[in-house]
Amino acid sequence: MYTCRDCNQSFSTELALELHHDKCEKGQLFCESCGGRFSERVATRDGWHYRCPDEDCDGEGLGDDIVRIEDIKAATQ
Numbered sequence: 001m002y003t004c005r006d007c008n009q010s011f012s013t014e015l016a017l018e019l020h021h022d023k024c025e026k027g028q029l030f031c032e033s034c035g036g037r038f039s040e041r042v043a044t045r046d047g048w049h050y051r052c053p054d055e056d057c058d059g060e061g062l063g064d065d066i067v068r069i070e071d072i073k074a075a076t077q
């Protein structure tokens with residue numbers, strides 16, 4: 001069983017989970033510093049300053065350490 005860390009939905013295959021990740025509303029941000037995924041909601045309070053929710057990680061700044069999954073995909077296409 002594969003479980004989405006962001007929304008806790010479970011999937012029977014790794015592929016299904018990967019596909020889900022692409023559209024999971026709760027994991028649209030990615031921290032390049034620690035590789036974590038999380039939702040916009042937990043990364044920012046004011047919609048301006050973004051910070052990695054992982055306490056051990058000091059990644060911050062949308063466009064710097066924190067990027068949108070869709071932007072990564074757009075850049076690699």
Ligand SMILES: [Zn+2]
Pocket residue numbers: 004005006007008009020021024025026027
């Ligand atoms: Zn999810």
Ligand SMILES: [Zn+2]
Pocket residue numbers: 031032033034035036052053054057058059
């Ligand atoms: Zn991080």
